[in-house]
Amino acid sequence: MPVKILRYPQVTSTNLLAKDLALNKATEWTVVVAEQQQQGQGRLSRVWESQLGGLWCSVILRPQLAPEFAPQATLLAAVAVTKALRTLYATESIKIKWPNDVLIGQKKLCGILSELALTAAGEIDYIVVGIGVNVGQTSFSENLQDIATSLLIETGKTYTCTQVLDRILEVFQEYYQEWLQNGYEKIRADWLKYNCTLGNFVTVKDDTQIIFQGLATELDDYGCLVVSDAAGKQLKFDFGEISIR
Ligand code: ADP
Numbered sequence: 227m228p229v230k231i232l233r234y235p236q237v238t239s240t241n242l243l244a245k246d247l248a249l250n251k252a253t254e255w256t257v258v259v260a261e262q263q264q265q266g267q268g269r270l271s272r273v274w275e276s277q278l279g280g281l282w283c284s285v286i287l288r289p290q291l292a293p294e295f296a297p298q299a300t301l302l303a304a305v306a307v308t309k310a311l312r313t314l315y316a317t318e319s320i321k322i323k324w325p326n327d328v329l330i331g332q333k334k335l336c337g338i339l340s341e342l343a344l345t346a347a348g349e350i351d352y353i354v355v356g357i358g359v360n361v362g363q364t365s366f367s368e369n370l371q372d373i374a375t376s377l378l379i380e381t382g383k384t385y386t387c388t389q390v391l392d393r394i395l396e397v398f399q400e401y402y403q404e405w406l407q408n409g410y411e412k413i414r415a416d417w418l419k420y421n422c423t424l425g426n427f428v429t430v431k432d433d434t435q436i437i438f439q440g441l442a443t444e445l446d447d448y449g450c451l452v453v454s455d456a457a458g459k460q461l462k463f464d465f466g467e468i469s470i471r
Contacts, residue, residue, distance in 0.1 A: 229257055240260050240263060240284035244285070257284070258283060282358050284355065285355045287353045291350060296353055298448070304322045313393070326339070329422065410449075427439070428440065429471045
């Protein structure tokens, strides 16, 4: 699949620009890359810090799949980024925290924000997968310095954002083909291999309050996290509106 990369020095947010391009008929695998984002977005309108040195990109996908499978794109991206970074940087300490964060050690290296649009007929029109990777930053703002880190800080290796992007896109395309042809099993299997969430005690929160606490036991067929508390109560969470700690 041919990739079309559009590069910008600065944008409001690569997801916003990619959604705009997708609405204007941009083809699948159009990729928006910016050196800086003025309003990088996390989930729940959180801010994504996007200064020089990081890889800030958004990929437009148009999978011909039923919309209920769309959330799997986030897991696909997390698996692809993790595998790409593990091979490029030759380290297995890169792991996935459910649903959309890639960590090295305990700190956050990458965030993924997928956004879905449907056609009037209820089919998938596009999915924009935003990927932010801390590649070469040497410091973070005060409120992030305990939770965020970069590949340069952690490994001392100086790959460029373009090298990291190329590797991510290569692996992403392999998983994408697999997803379209054979479904989600391989992605799920690799997600299970790379994740650091299952088997741990987690606190599930919405924007303001704790909703549930328990052991993360399973990833279901749709990518929902299954959490069981001490009393045996089991709940499933999808990743729209919650965070876990
Ligand atoms: P969460 O992981 O907290 O559930 P998101 O996936 O939406 O939520 O990520 C947004 C959060 O990530 C922000 O609230 C902030 O704590 C953190 N963050 C913002 N920018 C960066 C960055 N460049 N690197 C690592 N973490 C960041």
